[in-house]
Amino acid sequence: MFWLFTMARSIPPERLCRLVEVAAEVFISQGYRRTQMDDVAYVLGVAKGTVYACVESKAALFDAVVSYADNLELLPGTDTLPLRSPPAGATLEKLRRRLIEGAKDLELGRALKRGRPRDLKAEFSAILRDLYQRLQRYRRTIKIVDRCAIDQPELAELWFAEGRKKQQDAIAHYLERRQSDGVLRPLPDVQIAARVILETIVFWAVHRHWDPAPQQLAEDKVPDILVDFLFDGLGKEGR
Numbered sequence: 751m752f753w754l755f756t757m758a759r760s761i762p763p764e765r766l767c768r769l770v771e772v773a774a775e776v777f778i779s780q781g782y783r784r785t786q787m788d789d790v791a792y793v794l795g796v797a798k799g800t801v802y803a804c805v806e807s808k809a810a811l812f813d814a815v816v817s818y819a820d821n822l823e824l825l826p827g828t829d830t831l832p833l834r835s836p837p838a839g840a841t842l843e844k845l846r847r848r849l850i851e852g853a854k855d856l857e858l859g860r861a862l863k864r865g866r867p868r869d870l871k872a873e874f875s876a877i878l879r880d881l882y883q884r885l886q887r888y889r890r891t892i893k894i895v896d897r898c899a900i901d902q903p904e905l906a907e908l909w910f911a912e913g914r915k916k917q918q919d920a921i922a923h924y925l926e927r928r929q930s931d932g933v934l935r936p937l938p939d940v941q942i943a944a945r946v947i948l949e950t951i952v953f954w955a956v957h958r959h960w961d962p963a964p965q966q967l968a969e970d971k972v973p974d975i976l977v978d979f980l981f982d983g984l985g986k987e988g989r
Contacts, residue, residue, distance in 0.1 A: 774819045782898035819890040866931040885955035
């Protein structure tokens with residue numbers, strides 16, 4: 751115990767930040783089950799004992815990545831290391847709270863409370879840009895959870911059922927509302943349309959950043975193109 755305490759006191763302040771960055775990429779690449787502390791240590795270029803001086807276990811490392819990969823929380827000081835393993839279900843509950851908090855002030859939610867819009871494209875653009883900005887801001891956490899959920903049934907239930915499916919259902923509800931308002935053309939299947947919208951935004955906001963053959967693109971133009979393509983495909987005949 752004294753050895754761990756001494757090691758923590760001598761850890762450079764930037765070490766935990768770098769560990770979170772590296773661990774995030776390893777979890778994304780390999781998933782939760784296949785990721786080992788040895789893998790993270792190898793990529794970080796340190797001995798495995800150095801990793802354990804920062805985090806007590808793989809569960810603690812995963813919790814740290816979920817907490818700090820997108821700078822959602824401030825990194826703790828080195829005097830608190832090693833980070834302890836979270837209680838059972840604590841990381842899952844942390845993600846559940848984020849999903850709930852993130853859904854409170856969505857532009858999509860505000861649109862669903864309004865009546866028929868004067869300008870459908872302006873409303874649709876605000877909804878899409880809001881979703882895009884949020885997904886892009888949290889893209890590392892989203893990518894990590896999306897990749898690791900297949901190894902953890904409870905995480906998969908939270909992420910795919912409570913997270914992604916509810917978001918798709920909300921978009922589908924919006925499309926149905928605007929169809930009934932007479933400002934959006936009838937669609938063969940609103941769930942498919944909602945999935946197309948959501949997956950298109952998620953690809954451009956999240957997944958393309960891990961494209962094995964990345965391209966230099968004008969980042970500020972991406973939302974404009976998405977609005978034009980998706981709105982023309984959905985609303986052209988109903989405007």
